[in-house]
Amino acid sequence: MIAFLLSITAIAWDGERLYVARPGGIDVYRDGRVVETLGVDKRVVMGLAVRGGRLAECGGRAGEKGEVRIWEGRTLLRSVEAHTDVIYRVAWSTDGKSLFTAGGDKRIGVIDLESGSVDYLEGHTGAVLALAVHGDLLVSGGADRTIRVWKGRSLVRTINNHWDSVHALAFSPDGKYLASGSGDKTVRIWQPEIGRLVRIVRGHDGAVLDLAWTARHVVSASSDGKVRLIAPDDVTIEREVEGAGDWVNALCPAGDRLFSGDASGRLRELP
Amino acid sequence: MCTRREFLVGSVFGLTLADALAWGRESRTKSCILVWLNGGPSHLDMFDLKPEAPAEIRGEFRPGKSSLDGVRVCEHLPRLGGLLDRCTLIRSVTSPEGNHDRASHYMLTGYRPTPALVYPSFSSVAAKEFGVGQALPNVIAVPTAPTYAGAGYLTAAFEPFSVNSDPSREFKVKDLESPVPENRLERRRAMLKAVDCFCTSVGEYPARDTFLEQAFGLVTSKEARAAFDLTQEDPKARGRYGPSRVGQGCLLARRLVEAGARFVTVNDDGWDTHDNSWKRLAGTFNQGKQIYAGKLPDLDLAVSALLEDLEARGLLESTLVIVMGEFGRTPKLNAIGGRDHWPRASSVLMAGGGIKRGWVVGETDAYGELPAVRPVGPEDVLRTVYHVLGIDADKEYRTTTGRPVKVLDKGQVIREALA
C-alpha cells in the first residue's frame, strides 16, 4: 500500500468521467468514486487529453524517451513511442486524426493516428512545455520563453515576451484569444495570429503552471498553491482560492465545476 | 657587501629587438592587440544584424555589404565588412555575467569573479609568460587599462603600463626621457644599485626590480621612445586611422607592436548605450563634455586601418588582433531608445596570426538572444587566444599565499577559428 499520495500531473474530463494522472497510473472517477485505474504498470504520466470517447496520455521516461497511449474505456488502443525525452503535453488535432506532443527534447511531435508515423516540428530552443489547438492553429510554449504559432508544418510566428518558461496555454472558447502562463509569474493574453499582446495579468506569487479558459474566466494554477479566477476583460483577479501550499499542477473545467490537482496529490473541486 | 667595481660593470642598455625575438617561443604569433569596447558593444547593431526581426528588435540600422557570406554587418561598418574575409567572427559567445565589473573580469581573465581572488587578465598572463626582454614594456594600455585588465594575484610587476594620455589630442607619454645626459644617467643607475645594495632593512622586492629594469630600458632606447611619438608617423597614414581616440589608439598600437611590444590594449569607452543608441553609435551625441561622433564609423576606420596597415607591413601574420567587449546588448529595445546589458549573446572578432581567414563560428537565434549553434564561453575564447600566443593555459601559478591556480581551469580551444 502506498502510504502517501502521488503528485497529480494532469486532469481531464470527458463529460462523464474525470481522469486524474499520477505517476503509477490514471485514476478514473465516476460519480465521485474511482471506478478503475488505467496503466498501473509504473510509468510517468505528464499530460492528458480527451476527445470523443478517447483519452490520450503522454509521458515516457525523463532523459530517454517519450510515450503516448490512447485509451477507450479500459482498453488500450494504441501505444506510440516518440521523442528522446519525456512528453509534457498532448493535444488532439481539430479533426481528431493526429495528436500533437510537446517534448522535452525541444520538438513538437505530430503523430498520424492512422499510420502511426511521427513528424517533428523543430524551432524551440528549449523543452516544449505547453500546447493549445484551435481550428488549424497549433500554439506551443516552452522553456526557451517563447510562444510559437504553427499552421500545418510551418512556423507562422514566434512571440518572445515572457521572462521565464511558458508552462501553459489556453485558447478562449471562441478561439480569438490565447492565454499563456509562465514562470515569470504572469498570465498574458494574446491575439495569436498577429502576435499582439492585449493583456498582462500580474499578482501571482509563483509560476503559472496551468491554465483553463471557461465561459467567464481565465483560471490559473500556480506554484504558490493558489488557483485564481481572472476576468479576462479587465484582468482583475476575481477570486483567489487558497490551496494547501503545494504547487498546483493541473486544472480541469468539468461542466459547471472546476477541479485542481496539486503536487501533494490532493484533488479538489473548487467551489 | 657591494664593491665599487660591481657597479661600473653592471650597467646594461636595453636589449635590441633582435634579442627580443630570439627569446624563444613556439608560436609564430608574437604580439596581440586587444581593442576593448568598454561598456558592452551591441552585437545586434554590429556584426549580428537581424533585419527580419520585429522593429523593436532590429533597431534602426540595416545590413551593409559583407565579404563573408551569411554575416550581416551593420551598414555603418562598411570597411570592416569588406575585411571580414580576413577575420574570424565568433557570434555565439555567451556568459551569465551582466554586471560591467563582473563581466569584464570574466572576459578578460576567463574566470567568474569570486571574492576569494582577483585573477590576472590575459594581458598580464602574457606579460608574465613573455618575460621582460626588451626596451618597451611588454604590456601597454592606451590610454588606461580597463577594469580587471590587471595582474590580479600575479602582483604589480605584471600590471599593464598605461600611457595615461589621449592619443587623439596632444599625445605625450610622460617621463620617458631622462633630464640628464647619458653619462650621468649611467652614474645614477650605478649609484641607485649601490644604495639598494647597502640597504639591510628592506628585503627582496621583485616588482620594483621589474619596473626599474623596464624604466631604464625605455629611457635608454630611442627606438622604444620613438614608438610612443605619434608625430613621427606620416600625417596621411595617421589620418587613415581617423582622428578619434580609438583610431589614434590603434595607430599607436601598431607602432608599439612594430617596435616590439607584446600586448597592447586599446581601451575604447562609450559602448554602454542604454539610451540614444542610434545617435551614439552612428550620429553625433553630446554628453556633457564628451562628444560621441559615431562609435561605429570611428571603429570602422580604426580597425580596418589597423588590419590593412599591419598586413602592408608584414606584421599581420605575427600579430593577433581581437575586438570585443564585456557583453552584448538586449535584442529588445528599451523604453529610451537603447539596449541594456545582455551577456547571453555577444560577438568577438579576431584576425591575424594563427586565426583562420574568412570564417564564422556559431550563430545566435532569430532575435540574437541566445546562441543557437556552437555556444562558447569566455574561457573558450581565451583558451584559443592562449593557444595562438603559444601560452600553456594549464600552467599552474601560485598566488601570494601559495595557493596553486591554473591559468585557465576550464574551456576548450575553438579549433575552427585556427588557421
Added chain:
Amino acid sequence: MGQVKRALFLVLLGVGAAPQEERVGLDFPNDVLPHLTRLGCNAGSCHGSATGQKGFKLSLLGYDAAWDYAAITRELRGRRVDLAEPEKSLLLRKPSRQLPHTGGKVMTEDSDAYRTIVEWLRQGAPFRSGKPVGLARITAEPGKVTAHYTDGSTRDVTRLALMTSNDDAIADPDGTVKAPGETSIMVRYGGQVAAIVAGRPFGPRVEVTARNNLIDDFLNDKLSRYGLAPADACDDATFVRRATLDALGTIPTPDELRRFNGHRDRLVDALLARPEFMDHWSSLWSQVLQAKSEVYQAWIRDGFRQPYDRTVRSLLSREKHLYLTIGDPKQLAEFVGQSLLGARWMCAQCHNHPFERFTQVNYYEMASFFARVRVREGRVELEQRGELELHGKPVLPPFGESRDRREDLARWVTDNDSFARATVNRVWKILMGRGLVEPVDDMRASNPATHPELLDALARDFRNHYSIPQLIGTIMKSAAYARKCGKGDAFYATRIAKPLDGEVLIRAVSRATRGTLPADKVLAGETLARTLHLMNSPAIDVLLVPDTVENLYLRTLSRLPTEAERAFWTGTDEEYLKDLFWALLNSKEFGTNH
C-alpha cells in the same frame, strides 16, 4: 448531485485531507541535501551557480533547502524523481552516469548517497519526516561535526558535512596537516559554516619575552606555540621613521630625528597629538567612508577625535554628506555593509550571497532603510511614503519604529559586534600591513581571523571608548609593531614592508628636498608609470640640491650613513651629490615604509 453524495465525493477526493503523517524516516534537509553538498552538486561551478546548469538550479551550497526540494521534486511536473520507480529517477541516473551527465560520474550505485536517496524516494520523498529541521548552528572539532537544532537536540553529522581546506598546501580537507603553518578547515552542513583550525609548528616551542601590551600577549602566544622566534626590535632611527610615516604620513626631519631621546611610547603620544596626524588619518579614513567632496572630508577631519560610534550615527542619520555622495538605496546598503561592518553584501544584489546566509531579501531589507531618502537642491529630505520593490512586492525594514528609519539603522549598526571588529581590523591593517581578517571588507564565519581572540579583545576594548586615535596608540606601542622588517606573514614574527602611498610619497619627497613636489595621479599606486616619474620627471630633478652625504642620508632615509656607506660615497662635486640625492629618492629604502 445530492448534498450527501456531494459531501462524500469531496471527502473521497481528499478535500481538507490531513497533511502527510509524521514519520521518523528520511527527510530532505537532514538526509538528502547534505549529500548533494558533499558531492559538489550545488557548488558555484555546477548547479549552484547563479543560473544553474542545463535548466536545473539549486541553492548555492544548499543554503535554501525549501527551494532545492521544490526544484528536485516539483519542477517540470516532477520529471526529476520517479516515486513509482525510484531507481529510474533522473536524480539518480544522471549523477551515476546511467544517462549522459556533463558533471560526470558523481556517485556510484552502491554509495551512501545513492542508497539514501533511493530509500528517501521510496518513502515518498518527504520534505520532513519528524526529525528536527530547524538547524541552529553546527560545531566542529577535529574528527567530529555536530548539528544543533532549535529544539535543543543534536546530531552527529560528521559523515555528511562538506569539508574544504582554506590552504591545501598546509592541510587536507579531512584535517591532516601536511606542512608547518596554520590554516582553517571550513565545515559546511545545512547551510551553516564552522571552522576548525589546523596547523603544525615550525619548530619546538620558543620563549617569547618582548611584550609591551595585550596585543603582544596574544601574538606571542601563537608565535610561541608555533615555534617561531620573532625578529628583534628595530633600531631607533627605523622606529622614528616608521612611526612618523604611519602617524603623520610623511618622513621625520633630521631635527626630529636628533631630538628623539629613546622613549618610543612618548614619541607615539607626541605624534598622535600633532595636527598632521589628523590630516593624514582623516584623509585615510575619507577613503573608507567614500568621502570625495571637500566638505565631507573636512567633516571627517573635524570629528576624528570624537568617539567613532557617534560619528557614524551622525553620518547615517543627521548629516547630509553621505547622501550627497551616494544616492541609490542599494548602494547605501552596500556602503553600510562594506565600509562600516566589513561585510560584502553586494553579491546578494543578483543572487544570494555565495558564502554566507545573507539573502537577496536581506539585501533589499537593508536598502529599505534608505528608501525614503531624497536629495533635493543639496538638502536631504524624507518622503512620507514609498518603498523599494523586490519581484514586484514592497520590502520593509526588518526592524525599527522611528519615523526616520535611518536612526534605527544607525543604532543597530553601531551596536553591532561587527562594527567594532571591522573598525579595529581596518586600523590594524593600515598599521600592521595585513588585516587580522583579509580582505578587510569580507569578514564572515567562513573567513576566520588569524588571531580571533586578539580581534575580540581589541574590539571589546574599542567598545569602551570608540576612539580611533587611542586604538592607533595601543597598536603602535606594542612590541609587535616595533619588530624589524622581514618577509612578513600572518604570525607577525616580522614586520611587513609596504610601498609608500602616492600622497605619502609626495609629502616625503617634498620634505626631503625641502621643496614641493606637485601632486600627480601617476604617483598613486605601484606602477611602471610611478617608477618612470620618480626617475625622469623634471619636477623631481629641479628639487635636487647638493648637501653633505650625512645630511642626504638623514633627509631621505632618516638615518645616518653607515661606515661602509660613508667610505663608498667619496665624490664632492655638486652634480655627484645631486645624483646621490636622486639615487636615495629612488631607492627602495626611501620608497617603502619598513
